């Protein structure tokens with residue numbers, strides 16, 4: 263069985279509909295990152311907002327001046343030519359002089375991305391120019407080559423512009439929640455055996471609901487000072503401990519990322535979905 267066919271169903275986190283309270287249907291409550299807080303403006307300068315038609319759609323993070331990592335599912339049924347990457351933002355519904363806006367010159371989806379299982383849910387966005395790095399726009403480090411994913415219990419942070427409940431009411435600014443890495447086997451059991459190896463799960467670790475929600479997809483899970491996860495999927499109810507948050511495990515893709523960024527020979531890029539201007 264694949265995610266989406268289970269009793270809990272699957273909420274694609276790119277859809278702008280979600281909730282904070284478990285007893286309410288999606289869309290009825292204000293919702294962002296669940297159980298988190300607004301961060302100090304521009305304190306997470308690596309955060310990227312991927313938007314379509316002026317609407318925030320997904321998160322991502324800058325790791326090179328013209329490369330952003332995001333989730334592959336963010337680009338399903340989307341024409342990247344109509345997407346923009348916004349850097350240096352805090353509150354998406356106001357105009358901010360710190361912003362730098364880029365078009366997407368190329369989307370490189372992982373060649374083994376599987377929409378039905380969400381395996382390998384990662385893509386790289388090449389921007390149409392280089393970001394100017396400074397206080398408002400900066401890089402987030404990838405895990406080192408050969409790094410292991412953080413151990414169960416590790417405290418990490420997930421950030422995003424989250425989902426808006428009524429399609430009009432965005433969060434006040436970038437939100438962030440503290441979460442703990444959950445053992446993958448425990449998480450896999452909660453997900454009835456639907457998880458693939460290169461995934462990573464988190465939970466709040468206490469009785470409160472904390473985690474990501476719709477439109478946080480593609481954003482980073484930061485453990486220590488590095489991006490160890492990419493928001494991928496969770497259950498129908500955001501923050502529900504019965505369906506823990508699932509991320510793409512970034513450390514499993516570090517070699518692939520550098521291969522793409524450094525430019526691989528054409529034979530090795532065969533099978534990649536590359537769209538270029």
Ligand SMILES: *[C@@H]1O[C@H](CO)[C@@H](O)[C@H](O)[C@H]1NC(C)=O
Nearest residue numbers: 346363364365366390391392
């Ligand atoms: C990149 O795209 C943005 C947004 O479309 C545009 O404003 C900017 O001029 C472009 N930059 C370059 C170097 O083409």
Ligand SMILES: *[C@@H]1O[C@H](CO)[C@@H](O)[C@H](O)[C@H]1NC(C)=O
Nearest residue numbers: 446450454455456457458459
């Ligand atoms: C999850 O459980 C299923 C069923 O036992 C197993 O086939 C799969 O490999 C497990 N996934 C992980 C990441 O361990």
